[in-house]
Amino acid sequence: MIFTETRLSGAYVIDLEYINDERGFFARAWCKKEFEKYGLNSNLVQCNLSHNVKRGTLRGMHYQAAPYEEAKLVSCISGAIYDVIVDLREKSPTFKQWQAFELSAQNHRMLYIPEGFAHGFQTLQDNTSVFYQMSDFxxxxxxRGVRWDDSTINVEWPKIKEMIISSKDKSYANFIA
Structure with missing residues (x-):
């Protein structure tokens, strides 16, 4: 696995290292020792799957507050997503900054999101599935959640004509530190 730290401290893009042959490829997608080598929370206790029927589905921006903050390892196993993280750690030099990544079934890229970040995504294709591993139950x-269109954070979402957002996600307030 190849770990590349993002400009938001503690968050990493993880690319697989492939062993290819005539059958396809093999790649390691999880290794506790490698995560620990980078100082990442390797205590993954729960996995979730989100299937999204329509392109333009937006889920987020979600996080879990103390004392149950959680790190996440996110991958897209079918389709493609525009995956967004926001640093909500008040003492961080990148507080209230965001960054986005395209995760897809084609690029097999993963995103490690540390505790103290909000996370959300927008689907770029119909029938997109996202697999999450979390460090806490x-x-x-x-x-908790933060509005996906919070004017103090200003995430630039893809321009998709029909966005599908749950009433719960629409009800979140802007982030107030």
Missing amino acids: YHPECA
């Missing part, structure tokens, strides 16, 4: 009392 889901605690509904700590589930």
